[in-house]
Amino acid sequence: MLHSVAPHGGLAAFVLAMAAMSLLVGVRHTPGVKIFTEGEIATQDVMATQDMLVEDRNSTLERIHRIAENQPPIFDLTADAATRLATRVEAVFVVLNNATMDSMEDARWQAAELLNRELSRASFHLLRDVELQQVIRNDVQPWLAVRLNEGVVLDARMLERFRGGILVRNAALGAEMLRADLSSLRDVATLARELEQYLRRDLNKSLRVRSAISELLEPLITPSLVINPEATRDRIDTVMQSLEPVYYHIRKGEMVVRQGQRVGPQEQLKLQALYAQVPETFDPLRPLGVFVVSMLFAGGMIVSPKGRFFRPVTNRDALLMTGLVVLFAGGTKLLAAIETPLSERLDFLSSDLLVLMAPLAGAGGVMALYFSAASCVSASILLAFLCTQMAGAGLELFCFYFLGSISATLLIKHTETRTEVLRSVLPLTGLLLLAWFGIHLLKYQAAAGIWTALGLVVAHGFLALLCVLALGPIAEMLLGYTSRFRLLEQMSLEQPLLQELMVTSPGTYHHSLIVGNMVEAAARATGANPLLAKVAALYHDVGKIKNPHYFIENQMGCRNKHDKLAPSMSALILVSHVKKGVELARKHNISPEIIDILQQHHGTSLIRFFYVKAQEQAEARGGEPVSEADYRYPGPKPQTKEAGLVLLADAIEASSRTLVDPTPGRIKAHVDQIIRAIFTDGQLDDSELTLKDLTQASACFVRILNGIFHTRIEYPEARKEGTKACQTAGQPPSQAANPPGGHPAGRTAPRADAEREAILPEPFNGPLQ
Numbered sequence: 001m002l003h004s005v006a007p008h009g010g011l012a013a014f015v016l017a018m019a020a021m022s023l024l025v026g027v028r029h030t031p032g033v034k035i036f037t038e039g040e041i042a043t044q045d046v047m048a049t050q051d052m053l054v055e056d057r058n059s060t061l062e063r064i065h066r067i068a069e070n071q072p073p074i075f076d077l078t079a080d081a082a083t084r085l086a087t088r089v090e091a092v093f094v095v096l097n098n099a100t101m102d103s104m105e106d107a108r109w110q111a112a113e114l115l116n117r118e119l120s121r122a123s124f125h126l127l128r129d130v131e132l133q134q135v136i137r138n139d140v141q142p143w144l145a146v147r148l149n150e151g152v153v154l155d156a157r158m159l160e161r162f163r164g165g166i167l168v169r170n171a172a173l174g175a176e177m178l179r180a181d182l183s184s185l186r187d188v189a190t191l192a193r194e195l196e197q198y199l200r201r202d203l204n205k206s207l208r209v210r211s212a213i214s215e216l217l218e219p220l221i222t223p224s225l226v227i228n229p230e231a232t233r234d235r236i237d238t239v240m241q242s243l244e245p246v247y248y249h250i251r252k253g254e255m256v257v258r259q260g261q262r263v264g265p266q267e268q269l270k271l272q273a274l275y276a277q278v279p280e281t282f283d284p285l286r287p288l289g290v291f292v293v294s295m296l297f298a299g300g301m302i303v304s305p306k307g308r309f310f311r312p313v314t315n316r317d318a319l320l321m322t323g324l325v326v327l328f329a330g331g332t333k334l335l336a337a338i339e340t341p342l343s344e345r346l347d348f349l350s351s352d353l354l355v356l357m358a359p360l361a362g363a364g365g366v367m368a369l370y371f372s373a374a375s376c377v378s379a380s381i382l383l384a385f386l387c388t389q390m391a392g393a394g395l396e397l398f399c400f401y402f403l404g405s406i407s408a409t410l411l412i413k414h415t416e417t418r419t420e421v422l423r424s425v426l427p428l429t430g431l432l433l434l435a436w437f438g439i440h441l442l443k444y445q446a447a448a449g450i451w452t453a454l455g456l457v458v459a460h461g462f463l464a465l466l467c468v469l470a471l472g473p474i475a476e477m478l479l480g481y482t483s484r485f486r487l488l489e490q491m492s493l494e495q496p497l498l499q500e501l502m503v504t505s506p507g508t509y510h511h512s513l514i515v516g517n518m519v520e521a522a523a524r525a526t527g528a529n530p531l532l533a534k535v536a537a538l539y540h541d542v543g544k545i546k547n548p549h550y551f552i553e554n555q556m557g558c559r560n561k562h563d564k565l566a567p568s569m570s571a572l573i574l575v576s577h578v579k580k581g582v583e584l585a586r587k588h589n590i591s592p593e594i595i596d597i598l599q600q601h602h603g604t605s606l607i608r609f610f611y612v613k614a615q616e617q618a619e620a621r622g623g624e625p626v627s628e629a630d631y632r633y634p635g636p637k638p639q640t641k642e643a644g645l646v647l648l649a650d651a652i653e654a655s656s657r658t659l660v661d662p663t664p665g666r667i668k669a670h671v672d673q674i675i676r677a678i679f680t681d682g683q684l685d686d687s688e689l690t691l692k693d694l695t696q697a698s699a700c701f702v703r704i705l706n707g708i709f710h711t712r713i714e715y716p717e718a719r720k721e722g723t724k725a726c727q728t729a730g731q732p733p734s735q736a737a738n739p740p741g742g743h744p745a746g747r748t749a750p751r752a753d754a755e756r757e758a759i760l761p762e763p764f765n766g767p768l769q
Contacts, residue, residue: 010318017322018298021329022291025389026283036263036271046271048254054273056266059246071239072167072178074231079172081152081224082145088114088220089136096128117219123212135203136213143198144217147191151225156187167235168225185225192218250274290389297385300378313375316479320370321379323475324363325386332358332387355391356400356436356456360384361428362467364405365421368412369472369483380405396439400432407431408464416531418485421468429461482591484531490590491535497588501542507553508544511653512537518649518704519642522697526689528641536597537646539590543581543598547573567614571607571631578602578633593642600643601650602633603683637686644687645697648675652701662709668702 036042092111099107108124119127126132151168153159159166165180179185186194195217199210250256250270257267301313301321332355339354363383367376384401391397411424411431436457440450475481493499502509516537523530548554550561550573562570578599585595611631618626638644652674659666675698678684689697 010315010322013322014298014318014325015295017325018294019291021325021386021390022287022294024330024333025290025386026287027333028283036257036268038263038265038268040263042257042259042261042263045259046256046274048250048252048256048270048274051252052250052273053247054250054270056246056269063246064240067239068236070164071232071236072165073162074167074169074176074228074235075151075153075225076228076231077149077151077168077170078224078226079149079170081148081222082141084222085144085148085217085220086141089141089216092127092216093133096124099128115216115219117215119215120211122208123215126209126212127216132209132212136216139203140195140199140213140217144191144195144221147186147194148221148224151185152191152221152223153185153187153225154223156182156185156190159185169228169231188221188223191221286389290386294382294386297378297382301375301382316481317371317375320366320475320479320481324366324379324383328358328360328363328383329386329390332360333390336391353453353456355387355393355397356453357459357463358387358391358401359460359463359467360387360401361404361408361432361460362464362471364408365412365464365468366471366475368409369468370475370481373409373413376409377406380409396442400435400439403435404428404432404460404464407435408468412468416484417488418469422465425461425465428464429458432457432461480592482532482593486591487531487535490594491531491538495588497542497584497590498538500545505541505544505548505551505554507555508541508548508551511553512539512541514704514708515540515646515649515653518653518701519645521700521704522645522649523642525696525700526641526645526693528645532593532597533642533645535591536594536601536642537649539581539585539594540598540601540646540650541577541581542584543577543579545584546577546580550574551577562610567610567617568630571610571614574607574610575633596639597643597646600636600638601646602635603637603647604632604635605647605651605678605681605683607631607633637683639686641688641693644684644689647683647687648678648697649701651678652705656705656709659709662705664702664706667705667709668698671698671701671705 036046092114095107095110095114104124108119108121111124112118159182162182165178165182167176168179169176192214196210196214199205199213205213250273256270256274257263261267263271298321335354335358360383364376364380367379371379380402384398384405387401388394388398408424408428411428412421415421415424433454436453440453472483472485476483476486489495493502498509501512516534519537520530520534522528523533544551544554550570552560555561562573565573578601581598582595585598606628608631611626611628614626614631618624638647652671655674656662656667656670659670662670675694679694684694
């Protein structure tokens with residue numbers, strides 16, 4: 001089940017404060033970086049303010065040149081080298097075959113033009129042979145075509161500089177292949193030698209024929225594997241563009257240059273990079289992110305299930321959180337802003353140390369006084385996140401702030417007096433030191449500044465204590481909070497309202513003391529607030545101060561004034577004591593929580609005695625039926641466990657005085673009967689009390705009542721003195737024993753405020769399950 005926050009005023013103030021603090025996070029407080037040039041002596045320490053990468057241009061250029069040198073060149077494998085050779089050979093054959101006896105010399109020179117080389121007369125005449133031409137076409141040219149298609153370069157010596165191999169690109173097939181072993185590649189000269197061996201060994205040709213074929217083909221052999229400079233250059237450019245630059249990795253807090261150090265080229269490069277990376281005065285995007293995350297953290301406090309460790313956030317809770325956010329987040333921002341100029345003047349103060357002194361544990365202690373446990377955890381996360389962002393720090397500082405706040409919450413939650421709060425400073429400081437030590441191990445740094453950090457952590461603990469002692473009373477005064485310390489002050493017998501109750505209504509005062517003891521024991525057993533319940537029980541009947549003698553516990557066995565009043569008037573007097581009690585409590589500045597319980601301690605229960613009496617009178621007169629609503633308390637019904645327990649204890653203690661011979665068995669049956677009746681009447685529907693709580697409360701009530709009604713010896717002198725007292729008041733002993741109205745006196749005399757008069761709607765027997 002979800003519970004919304006109270007009035008929009010507190011929530012609106014909280015949201016506005018969160019927005020303002022988020023904007024403050026975006027304000028940059030880090031000054032610019034001082035630049036020193038190469039060869040200059042640094043006059044101060046320069047520390048990196050953020051993690052960043054700085055490009056090393058020289059190393060990057062060296063890497064680019066190295067990659068460019070090792071990049072394999074691209075060679076195009078042409079498929080038309082063999083085709084061109086065959087075409088030129090056929091052109092030579094046409095010239096040879098068309099030559100006549102008269103034009104032999106002209107034909108030889110025409111062939112030389114085609115070959116770009118002189119053809120000897122002997123070779124000219126041999127190549128005119130048709131069979132030799134067929135051998136060239138059918139055997140030699142296919143053999144050359146195979147070698148040319150495998151790849152032939154112009155000169156193998158040019159490959160020596162390509163140690164990484166070459167990239168062979170076949171444009172016809174659209175494929176590329178890296179050839180790392182270049183020793184197997186042929187050049188034109190190597191192919192000519194292999195041709196000579198092929199003619200001699202495989203074709204078994206004579207020297208004259210081999211010479212003629214060589215004169216014909218060698219001039220026509222062209223490289224089929226040719227380097228492509230443009231493609232190679234484009235490929236190198238592409239690779240160079242895809243290369244990542246070489247960076248220096250600078251960590252936040254790293255000392256770039258120390259005072260007195262001579263600045264080198266690398267230090268100058270880092271300083272220039274830091275200077276260039278200094279952000280603007282305001283970051284427009286960061287506040288939005290901080291606000292969104294902060295509101296999500298705040299949702300854990302605003303929206304929570306209702307229960308023992310949870311309670312809905314009220315309007316004043318939102319206002320208190322607003323003040324804590326502004327005070328502690330703003331204070332952390334101030335410390336972060338003055339940290340850098342102070343560190344420049346104070347040698348022992350280094351970066352990110354002064355913010356350790358921000359007393360966020362004090363906020364946890366203040367929240368522990370007034371918030372539920374779950375709300376304290378959620379609020380601690382929120383404040384730790386905001387203060388960490390204000391300091392511009394990381395996870396380590398967040399953990400330190402959060403652990404400090406939670407430690408203070410746990411310690412303050414268990415304190416009962418302000419003296420115990422003072423004593424909690426030592427364990428709190430110890431926990432803060434332990435938290436800092438663990439976080440320091442996570443992010444180990446040199447021992448420099450460790451004593452300064454320890455001193456600031458100790459200062460954090462003492463400042464946190466001062467915040468709790470100072471802000472607690474302010475919150476109580478301005479927002480009406482009730483701390484345990486204020487409850488203890490209100491429980492003091494020196495309180496004017498309790499003194500007036502004791503003097504004017506001693507019976508009511510005694511009744512309140514007993515109810516207080518009953519409620520305190522039941523509250524401890526059921527998980528309610530025992531101190532709040534006990535103090536509320538002491539004040540729950542202060543309204544009877546106005547008309548004390550209309551309540552039988554203050555009549556001291558004398559005449560009951562209600563015997564002369566109409567039932568409706570008697571009921572009106574009884575109901576009025578709740579309203580008058582609220583007015584008196586407010587006049588004496590009693591805590592709002594106590595006033596709420598005072599207003600709810602009767603719920604809407606029925607004043608049954610006077611209701612039945614009014615019905616009897618109406619029937620006797622033959623009048624209209626009596627409205628039950630006129631004889632009920634206005635309410636509201638108890639809204640908390642504490643209010644429900646006060647209602648139960650009040651009714652049980654009052655009605656228990658009507659018991660005759662109150663043995664333990666009768667007391668238990670009576671307590672169970674009263675609780676069942678109140679439960680059946682629906683008075684506990686809104687009080688958060690479960691059946692298990694009622695069983696535990698019943699056991700506590702029975703134990704305390706057994707202690708009150710233990711067996712005593714009745715002395716004769718006491719009976720005589722009681723009889724004389726009533727005769728002195730103007731009543732005969734018979735009336736003292738049986739006063740008007742038919743109620744016996746003494747312990748069995750009923751109260752006229754319906755707390756001791758027929759509380760049950762109908763008789764009920766049996767134990768409470």
